[in-house]
Amino acid sequence: MDVSKIIIPGDTPGIEWRLPVLRFMGHDPKAPKTYIQAALHAGELPGTVLLHFLCERLRQAENQGGIAGDITIVPHANPIGAAQSHFGELQGRFDLGSRTNFNRDFPLISIADRATLVEDLNDYPATDRLKRQLLHMALGADLVIDLHCDDESLQYAYIDEAFWPEAADLAAALDMEAVLLSDGESSAFEEAVGFAWKYEIPGERQSRPPGKLSVTVELRGKRDVDPVLAKKDAEGLWRFLATRGIVNDGRPLATAFSGPAVPLDNVEIVRAPEGGAVLFHCNIGERIMQGDLLATIVTRPGQPGGSIDLTAPQDGLILTRRSDRLVRRRGDLMKIACSSPSKASRRAGALEN
Incomplete structure (x- = not known):
């Protein structure tokens, strides 16, 4: 060598x-x-x-x-x-x-x-x-x-x-x-x-x-x-x-x-609509169905309606998950590999910066 x-x-x-x-x-x-x-x-x-x-x-x-x-x-x-x-x-x-x-x-x-x-x-x-x-x-x-x-x-x-x-x-x-x-x-x-x-x-x-x-x-x-x-x-x-x-x-x-081998257009990136503490209900490696509860964002702790539930946009395999449990608005939470294209628009190139 x-x-x-x-x-x-x-x-x-x-x-x-x-x-x-x-x-x-x-x-x-x-x-x-x-x-x-x-x-x-x-x-x-x-x-x-x-x-x-x-x-x-x-x-x-x-x-x-x-x-x-x-x-x-x-x-x-x-x-x-x-x-x-x-x-x-x-x-x-x-x-x-x-x-x-x-x-x-x-x-x-x-x-x-x-x-x-x-x-x-x-x-x-x-x-x-x-x-x-x-x-x-x-x-x-x-x-x-x-x-x-x-x-x-x-x-x-x-x-x-x-x-x-x-x-x-x-x-x-x-x-x-x-x-x-x-x-x-x-x-x-x-x-x-x-x-x-x-x-x-x-x-x-x-x-x-x-x-x-x-x-x-x-x-x-x-x-x-x-x-x-x-x-x-x-x-x-x-x-x-x-x-x-x-x-x-x-x-x-x-x-x-x-x-599975899927195009990038078939990857659902689940993002937080508001900032807060993340409670995950699914782990990496799980196969989920459309509508399954994926995560809860606690946005206003202790207050009525102080959390937001996020559900799966389509069936797929949970590929990644964030480790930091405090998320900013529009922060990435999960990547899900799916058999169909995501409805979210994606620019050509990398999935994330």
């Missing part, structure tokens, strides 16, 4: 960040190249511990000549966000300086322009330099996996429709309980990777880039940083790499993905 560090100078004197990059060199130039990163949202750590255990397995395989395709791993992709706390709370999702989501505003370029990502880096602020270098590394691979987690959540993934159903082997290997099929219209990391491949020829869009995969995996919730789960997920990711011929393990047969 080769360990290197990318140095990111700060925007003020005396500050710099170090980004460790782990590389395993493959022996087969025809095997797919893989890039995996975790904790782009700096406080989302299930992927970081997954990669810790996966690298143990990869080092053993490397010593035995068992790595066919090059593998690049960035276990904690956002040292800038990891250093940003506000009154003792980590602010790893949004950059405190620009207020921008660390997983938005990645450059949308053609793969033909990959080299331009790291030209004149000093012209950009530190967060943009980080994003450009992460994207540059990823575009040197064929398979790109961005490991995240939700708040309270099942295991699921965002996969561009351009890579489905070919990516079902990854969903099965990681025992995902749902897949959300995205439209590829945001500037998030995995969609910026897909954009570059789809526009290999600038101005000409490929609908299905051959031999490519870019995916965001949501590894349950923020509190699911657990050695048993991390080892289980590391084993699942190993199986995926073996199935794709990237590591040598007898090319195990891929298992079938049995969960």
